[in-house]
Amino acid sequence: MSVTPSLVADLVGVAVFAASGASAGVVKRLDLFGVVFVGAVAALGGGIIRDLLIGAVPPYAFTHWEYLVVAVLAALLLFWLHPQFNRLRRTVLVLDAAGLGLFTVTGTLKALDAHVPAVGACVIGMISGIGGGLGRDLLTGEIPVVLRREIYAVASLLGAGVVTALARVHLNRPLLITGTALLIFVVRLLALRRN
Template identity: 70%
Template sequence: MPSVQGDLRSDDSLNEGLLGADLVGVAVFAASGASAGVIKRLDLFGVAFVGFIAALGGGIVRDLVIGAVPPLAFADWRYAVTAVVAALGVFWFHPQLSKLRRPVLVLDAAGLGLFTVTGTLKALDAGVPPVGSCLIGMLTAIGGGLARDLLTGEVPVVLRRDIYAVVALAGAIIVTILRGLSLDSLWTLAATALLITGVRLVALYRRWSAPVAAP
């Protein structure tokens, strides 16, 4: 019995940690979307809307794919409130932020790491096979950024030469392997999210890019 109770406490701790990571991911992607909206001189509603879609678009797609209806973005008020509050915070305090372009990239990288981890785990928990879970994890991570870029009139990052979706897919594979080896503790998952974020930022700094077709 003690071991069972210990397992339950461990599961509760992991679930709480994943919820926290999910909400942090929502906040950073909302801030990323809102910052992009501010750069494009959108009004208050426009900034909040882009922030909301950037934060929750990928998660909505994920939930619809795995059959989690209604999606968490609408079923749990904390997600929508977190996204809107973060977006409004950026709108009101953006004069204090210098060079918004750099914060957008950093926040986007952080959101990529967090959403890759949580999206992959939710797909695995829903019984999706490993390959499908990796793809869903990637879609969760890139969906919000894709919607943000389309709404602000930018060529989506995922379609450029930048290393973006590939990083998310690699991270999703790592998460799936960790789950298969029963090494998916809160610490290893946090380290994986940091690794994804770090690789994305290094790729930006080093200007790594995927190959393109010869003219």
């Protein structure tokens, strides 16, 4: 497996979403395995749904063990290193925003590469971004975050639209990924700060 910009962005997204899921598990006072499990679902769930939707089976997360290892390590790190419960809630939200940006962008690009039309690719990008968090929330019995905060999936959709438009211009890929992921991240953080 060659190290592409898309792979690096994907693995960073896996790590931050795993930490986000693990934080949610810690907040719910789950034991070690529960924390790692929710972390792995949050980290890999969106990408697995994406791969099922574009017919890329077995999904990437099952054919490349690096994904699972990164997810488990990030969840374990969070479990052992987390300082206090109070500060965690904010950490979850920031990590979640970063994962949202990265997964939306790589998901949209994978859908476009699989020849999904523009509108569908944007939605698949959004699902890649919000799918893991949705699984995390369903598992921990929370009302899904996407239903409660208007500028969550909307930030993801906006970014997916920008990716789809710019992908046609054949922009430099690392630049495209970094820029649009950052855009989603910032929009999401601004929405968080406003509340």
